[in-house]
Amino acid sequence: MQHIEFSAGLDQLIWKWTACNIYSAKSCYLATFHGSTACSWKLIWKSWVPSRVKFFRWLASQDRSWTTERLARHGLQHHPRCLLCNQEPETLRHLLLECRFTHEAWHETLAWLRIPAPIPSHDPSLMDWWMHAKENTPRILHKALKSVA
Numbered sequence: 001m002q003h004i005e006f007s008a009g010l011d012q013l014i015w016k017w018t019a020c021n022i023y024s025a026k027s028c029y030l031a032t033f034h035g036s037t038a039c040s041w042k043l044i045w046k047s048w049v050p051s052r053v054k055f056f057r058w059l060a061s062q063d064r065s066w067t068t069e070r071l072a073r074h075g076l077q078h079h080p081r082c083l084l085c086n087q088e089p090e091t092l093r094h095l096l097l098e099c100r101f102t103h104e105a106w107h108e109t110l111a112w113l114r115i116p117a118p119i120p121s122h123d124p125s126l127m128d129w130w131m132h133a134k135e136n137t138p139r140i141l142h143k144a145l146k147s148v149a
């Protein structure tokens with residue numbers, strides 16, 4: 001038979017995001033990004049786009065955008081294909097990287113901003129494209145590149 005002892009002390013809340021286990025607004029803010037990389041954080045939040053676009057990008061990075069694929073996963077009513085091209089299932093990858101309408105938008109936007117980067121199409125993710133495109137883009141255009149992404 002095991003003997004279990006309980007402490008007579010008071011229960012205590014412990015904040016695990018600081019070394020001293022004491023809450024701070026800074027540690028809470030940084031905990032928000034736990035699990036994300038600095039690059040994805042920069043890509044999302046350090047750009048010139050409106051907050052609603054940043055919020056969409058953040059949702060997309062969490063795979064929480066309401067694409068028809070996600071609607072189907074949750075058993076909700078959805079259109080069977082992409083509403084832009086009506087050719088492929090509407091996944092986030094299709095919407096951001098593969099749709100022919102998206103390719104046109106990428107092409108026009110990159111040309112308008114004179115960013116010498118190829119449009120993302122065969123990259124595994126938008127993040128991969130951004131990392132690759134950043135290497136071939138003059139530093140002065142890096143924030144514009146983040147904003148486009």
Ligand SMILES: [Zn+2]
Pocket residue numbers: 082083084085086087088094098099100101
């Ligand atoms: Zn499409």
